[in-house]
Amino acid sequence: MDWQQIFATRNNRMKASEIRELLKLLDQPDIISFAGGIPDPDLFPAQAFQEAFSDALTPQNQATALQYSVSEGYGPLRDWIVEEMARLGVPCTRDNILITSGSQQALDYLGKLFLSPGDTALVGWPTYLGALGAFNAYEPRYDRLDPETNRSAADYAKEAGEGRVKFAYMSVDFANPTGKTLDHAMRERVIDLADALDIAVIEDAAYQSLRYEGEALAPVLAREIERKGDINACRTIYCGSFSKTLAPGLRVGWVCGAQQVISQLVLLKQAADLHSSTINQMAIATVARAQFDSHVTKIKAAYSARRDRMLAALEAHMPEGVTWTRPEGGMFVWLELPKQINSADLLARSLESERVAFVPGHAFFADGSGSNTLRLSFSRTNEALIDEGVARLGRLIAAA
Structure with missing residues (x-):
């Protein structure tokens, strides 16, 4: 055939x-x-995870660990993420959090949510090739996102042709592949550009915790909340992951954003895999709470x-x-x-x-x-x- x-x-x-x-x-x-x-x-x-999985399989926990669960994710893990996001300057609630199978799944869902064939995704030049792989399936065109310059929103819109510019994707801290970090001014320019174009901002924060020197910079989402007062008024969508900090093999990541976006992503999650592995989420929650x-x-x-x-x-x-x-x-x-x-x-x-x-x-x-x-x-x-x-x-x- x-x-x-x-x-x-x-x-x-x-x-x-x-x-x-x-x-x-x-x-x-x-x-x-x-x-x-x-x-x-x-x-x-490894020892901490061995103990966490053993705890998840005790008689009082195994029914939860091995059963179907809600698409949004395991509640105690979402609560821990809410606390972590608050430490980063992002006040939010459980309703602003969706657990995904690694942040790679989040990128796939966001591509599916926003991109119609011919729409434009603004990306770095270079950018994370996994993001290109996720977005490619939805048949976009790409334009260069360059926050180091003052390229106008009108220029981006003109280049988009018949399709719309839908989002700007970027890894702002120690980016894959360049290792570069966007400074305060560049982060502000991206928010300005997104407001002018009326598009989303996808903030890939997979490496955010791995800073070895220099001043820690607030996430783009935190800076936008400072401007607009409430995460539900923001256009930035933060993608986090435990893969680079605790364990990549468990495939646990998260999306933090406005409730309207999260509710749509939940529908995509339900259609794709119902929910991420409950026992893996439980183990991550236990280890993160104890020793992140x-x-x-x-x-x-x-x-x-x-x-x-x-x-x-x-x-x-x-x-x-x-x-x-x-x-x-x-x-x-x-x-x-x-x-x-x-x-x-x-x-x-x-x-x-x-x-x-x-x-x-x-x-x-x-x-x-x-x-x-x-x-x-x-x-x-x-x-x-x-x-x-x-x-x-x-x-x-x-x-x-």
């Missing part, structure tokens, strides 16, 4: 994630991988040291003409190579001769540009291997 002839046209825009493919290399022991932006499993609070802050302090110390080692190794081993970002947190450093070097070709040579993996930068650009860029992740690799891997990569680039 020719399945392709009956697939929906949107499938033509759906592509395999380059990062998911590169993660398969982690099983090869001689590969030094800077590819996947994933936590170090040695830092997982102390655990985040622990992993920040480890990742900060690896970031420092990677930056030092880049200084020591990269040839002239290579530049890179210096992130204040997160998991990534972004490299720009001399124009004539194609990072996809470089990866093929690197895997063959130097046994070092990274992600070519073109995957993070909606238009496939950025062929001379690449992303390095320092979160999974120990400091000695960071030195060795960067030295090998520098040698390869110098010979290119």
Whole structure:
């Protein structure tokens, strides 16, 4: 049977994630991988989760843990998130919170909620490739969101053509892939732009807790609440996740936003998977309540040291003409190579001769540009291997 002839046209825009493919290399022991932006499993609070799951399966809890549940999410977990959001300057209630299967599911739902074919999504250039993968299924066009400039709302609207601009998507703290953070002024400009265009703002906060130095900045949603007084009057939708702090395998994230948006997302959740795993939510709630802050302090110390080692190794081993970002947190450093070097070709040579993996930068650009860029992740690799891997990569680039 020719399945392709009956697939929906949107499938033509759906592509395999380059990062998911590169993660398969982690099983090869001689590969030094800077590819996947994933936590170090040695830092997982495994004992705490073992105890939390045991508690969830006690006679008094197992009926809740193993039963169907409400689509909005497990109440005690939503209560903890309400408290956490308040600490970030976002006063809200349970009704402003939806639990999702990781923040990736939230991006898929938001794409489905807002995008009709031909509508415009404003994204970074580069941006998180998982967001592009989520939005692509809904057949949008993309335009470059650039809060560093004063590009007018009228210019964005004109570029949109027949479709409407629907939202601005951005990772504001230690962004994937660049590691950059939007300063106060840029955050304010995004709110101004969204108000002028009458669009939503999707704030991807997956790395918000992983700050190693510098001043903590209020989320865009918090800044908008300062202006408008109430979360239900705001257009910013905050996407949070436990994947980078507690455990990615449990697939627990959340959306925080105006009740009108959350109620529509709940309908999408009901149609898709009814609700996220209840027992996983219970375990996350127990561990977060007991040790979220102390655990985040622990992993920040480890990742900060690896970031420092990677930056030092880049200084020591990269040839002239290579530049890179210096992130204040997160998991990534972004490299720009001399124009004539194609990072996809470089990866093929690197895997063959130097046994070092990274992600070519073109995957993070909606238009496939950025062929001379690449992303390095320092979160999974120990400091000695960071030195060795960067030295090998520098040698390869110098010979290119």
